[in-house]
Amino acid sequence: MPETKRLNIAMIGSGFIARAHSNAFHQVGRFFDVPYSLGLKAVCGRNQTKLQAFARQWGWAEICSDWQEVVGRKDIDVVDIAVPNALHAPIAMAAAKAGKMIFCEKPLAMSLPEAQTMAAAVKDLPNLVWFNYRRVPAVAFAKQLITEGKLGKVYHYRSYYFNQSGVDPAKGQTWRYRAGEAGSGAIGDLLSHSIDMALDLNGQIAELSAMKHTFTPGREVDDAVAVMVHFANGSLGTFEASRFGVGRRNGIGFEVYGEKGSLAFDLEDMNRLRFYESTEPPSLQAYKNILVTGPDQPYSANFWKPGHLIGYEHTFIATLGDFLQTLAYREPFHPNFYDAVRTQAVLEAVEASTAAGNWVKPQAK
Amino acid sequence: MPETKRLNIAMIGSGFIARAHSNAFHQVGRFFDVPYSLGLKAVCGRNQTKLQAFARQWGWAEICSDWQEVVGRKDIDVVDIAVPNALHAPIAMAAAKAGKMIFCEKPLAMSLPEAQTMAAAVKDLPNLVWFNYRRVPAVAFAKQLITEGKLGKVYHYRSYYFNQSGVDPAKGQTWRYRAGEAGSGAIGDLLSHSIDMALDLNGQIAELSAMKHTFTPGREVDDAVAVMVHFANGSLGTFEASRFGVGRRNGIGFEVYGEKGSLAFDLEDMNRLRFYESTEPPSLQAYKNILVTGPDQPYSANFWKPGHLIGYEHTFIATLGDFLQTLAYREPFHPNFYDAVRTQAVLEAVEASTAAGNWVKPQAK
Amino acid sequence: MPETKRLNIAMIGSGFIARAHSNAFHQVGRFFDVPYSLGLKAVCGRNQTKLQAFARQWGWAEICSDWQEVVGRKDIDVVDIAVPNALHAPIAMAAAKAGKMIFCEKPLAMSLPEAQTMAAAVKDLPNLVWFNYRRVPAVAFAKQLITEGKLGKVYHYRSYYFNQSGVDPAKGQTWRYRAGEAGSGAIGDLLSHSIDMALDLNGQIAELSAMKHTFTPGREVDDAVAVMVHFANGSLGTFEASRFGVGRRNGIGFEVYGEKGSLAFDLEDMNRLRFYESTEPPSLQAYKNILVTGPDQPYSANFWKPGHLIGYEHTFIATLGDFLQTLAYREPFHPNFYDAVRTQAVLEAVEASTAAGNWVKPQAK
């Protein structure tokens, strides 16, 4: 490893997700051996009183109100974008122009062309999109098992993401329910995670047909979406995402059925992966419920010991840990802006299909 | 209750499902108080040696090789159809002509017009279609909770049926894989159950879009199917059925999300129903895993005691028990041939949508 | 197999458990290939009106009020004892004197000496004790895995049996709560099953220390019992049984931890066995949740198909099926009266330890 280098961060945004980012910036060095020390230099937001409290709680050296100013500062190495979707592009473009490393929340953009423009702008700069669920240890372990061929040819990829955030009409007042700021509802908020995970685990989507629906009268964005797909590898896929899944809190999951076995994951039980192998003796073929906290499983050795669970925040830490390691070795990091463009292409095809009522091929990159 | 009356049955077919029917004919009187005694009079099949053994094991008085002959016999009151799909219609029509009560395996027919013809023919005769999973106590309890309004307005109905029966190419030699005898694959075999259950639990389907796929080269029927639907009640639905669900044995299930709560069921854990109520105090809102074996839950009092589980065969017994009770009181029984026509209309729309690649409205009855 | 022979049964008792026996007598021939046809000849009880209804519902040819008379009848081959514990011995002794085959409910006797006398009396007659839970397929499969050495040396055997039958004071009026008829409470009713299972799965108990308690003032028998044991094989054991396990309906289960793996079973999820192998690759070591309904697993091929669950009643059918098969081949059947004596010796030691407050060695047979 090269010598430790200081990276100063400016984070734009101070909401819930900005807490998760801040935490990861502090914690990554405790759990990952990376040759960087991160400086939580400046946090940008509108309400300076609240921002002051946020900065104190989360250890940011300065607060600022003008992201355009801070993005261009010489003492800033990384710009972290943790604001509503509509601001991703202007901030990312400005940061790219200033030559900064860029971290951006998901979904990357408001549209496919916007995403493509952003990806082109950052192509020579280290960049990251916070599709953090790829780094759930159980998800990374699923990826490993699939890559090793443990499932053989895949037949079915089933995905869902349900929470109940949309049921309460009062919730409808936040930016997530305004088309101008969010772009979409369940599609960008929830489905984007499912698509990122699916592209990573099961490859490209060749064609899809989708439906979406808004249950709440007057709401500007979709409350729910369903998609049927043909993957390029010949498997069938289904996706469903909704803010009206009463009873589910943060219920993203998937099932993958292949010729040699199958896998199932659910984030509300995130330390476990269910795995079935049809290559075992018939009487012993069954789903295992694997507690993914062991030294031979992804990320677990970075954190605690077998049987000592981790949680939500660790997915951000692991994302950042991997990013910094690839940065040290000048290797590509995933998911980056280009990966997010592929996800955005699928989301765009979903919108097109719901409008036309037929099958649509996501625009190839 | 009226006095006990004898009903003599002729069963056409002697395969796996004929065992389940035979068992129910013997057992119904032990668990249901019905004013009928059932005579297992004659079982019809092709291989007389095997049939003889079947009759001895399952207590049938006679064997016969010619269903056309037996269907017309004066001493037969009920014709039970337990043969491949293509034979349902001819046997049912003959039995109807002879004025018999008719029980028929699912799916009712090879096509919607055929189903309609059959339903018209039996309209004045007591009749039953063996969509037995409606009578899983947990499913009947779900129906009761929905009917009582415990879920309120329904947002999502999710359904699946996975087994792994299609993966072994050797299996492809049975009638279930021949278009001429089965009509379809996963659609008629698996999806039909899911649709029957959905229509019962969540009402009519207004519009659907579907995909199907055959993984095995040369196989005549579909191995898998997926469907997105708009229900008439405004909820969204998804269905998936496949014979390539490696790891699943008989995995039919559903999830229903409504404004006041949600439900989940899986047949591989058939004595339980998961139920969530959003009307409870926030800190106690959670899925219950209800063991449906109590005296206050459907059918359970007919069988054993709380905590004493029942199994697959009891769904046939309960179906028959209900049929005989409605017969005694001259009330309509469900699911009957007309109910099965509605299911067939959905299956037909599924086929049409997969062919055309767009949304299709099931033909209204 | 020899030719089919008729066996006429007289059953003494007509309560809940007599229903389960009756059902098994009817059903065994449908699921097990045995060279016997069973005649449900006579059922004995006190209330002749209720008994008449019972006989009609469960297919008994005659009813009778005097067990002593029927036990000696020439046309009776088997005496089945399904009455309160205090009557087991007199009926069994009379039936033995008359040279009948004898089936007896558990626990076998009111005391160890009584059990020993009974066992001596039947030693030349085919006999069976209805410890039916040995024949849960998942339990039989556990036995098979242990016998094959899949666990290696056993370290821990943990057992429990909880229901909530004792909580309702109204329940306290039945014979199960009267010392003169039941002998004990949770000990004979629940713990006896756990001990029978443990002796079968893990061998003899060398020494034990126990506590018991009656929560309900004035109740004559124990409501709950706990036991710590040293097994002869060097493993440690714990047992707990209670009628005050609010929330549990029929919750008997066990966990076995050995050097190469571990097992867990719970009757409220009776079609499954959890199994862990420490011989697998570290990253894949996990509990499997095996659905024990496959052709390579015990009993399952006798009943339905993979994924088609069975229930409580099938454990009686399987017990009877095995008995009749061993009878045909003149092989010993287990659990018989001698096996039940060993269980009774443990129960007696449990009582002695609770009285003395120290460790007791069950009296060796």
Next chain:
Amino acid sequence: MPETKRLNIAMIGSGFIARAHSNAFHQVGRFFDVPYSLGLKAVCGRNQTKLQAFARQWGWAEICSDWQEVVGRKDIDVVDIAVPNALHAPIAMAAAKAGKMIFCEKPLAMSLPEAQTMAAAVKDLPNLVWFNYRRVPAVAFAKQLITEGKLGKVYHYRSYYFNQSGVDPAKGQTWRYRAGEAGSGAIGDLLSHSIDMALDLNGQIAELSAMKHTFTPGREVDDAVAVMVHFANGSLGTFEASRFGVGRRNGIGFEVYGEKGSLAFDLEDMNRLRFYESTEPPSLQAYKNILVTGPDQPYSANFWKPGHLIGYEHTFIATLGDFLQTLAYREPFHPNFYDAVRTQAVLEAVEASTAAGNWVKPQAK
């Protein structure tokens, strides 16, 4: 809240648990609103090279090799003891003499008299024992439900703690297997946690009978222990703890059965609590599987959002958060040294009972 005050910490020890402490010292201020800023001033250990790396990774300002020196330093406010059990007393006594606040790992002491001496020494100093599992949100929620009377009178308290740490003979080389440093094996390491939790949830233990066993020849400490108890509240209790629970990683859990309901918890599924209420309508009585991550449940609002799980490390953060809040308000904190004395008294009674083979009353405080 008073103004923020600086507290400088010296931590003695740099093993696994010292990582968990260090993490909590850094993180507590992010998640708990406490009027203290913690200074990670000095970490003490033997191997200075390793210690240097530890200090860098975990943000300690200085390293030191002589705990006696650091404990007396004026600039130290808190002494945190994270070393093998035999060193707890000498360090705690020295720290007490120097008037420091003291945090100590569990079990507090090597014997009851030692624990009593330590407790007396710190009685006027803020102190804490790291029985961190009390602060699992699900456990704290269980405590709340019990305190609110949701279970009514308690009948049974069942507790277990299984891991597989003892099976590998190579593990036997660490201090945890040496009597001189650890005092005991499973008793101090595992059972102590279970007892602390039980005393907190179900009150004092009146009497107990215990067994222990060492499976590994030549090992100085117990590998496993089992205990039966009478609680002072009239309930029965069982405890089992073992390092030979093959398949379990960190499997501490409990079940509590009361007249109005029951609870179950397992640390390997730590974000959930199972809860049953017998006061609900009969058909809806069932175990809920409560995801304890909501704003109305303990600690959850301190961390992330509903459905966003937390892990092992957060139990230390919550322990520390509560300690600092009670410190601010000069309220007593639990578990403190006196609480740990009560736990030690039970452990001492366990040892006495295993030696004598009879029932023992833990020495009252």
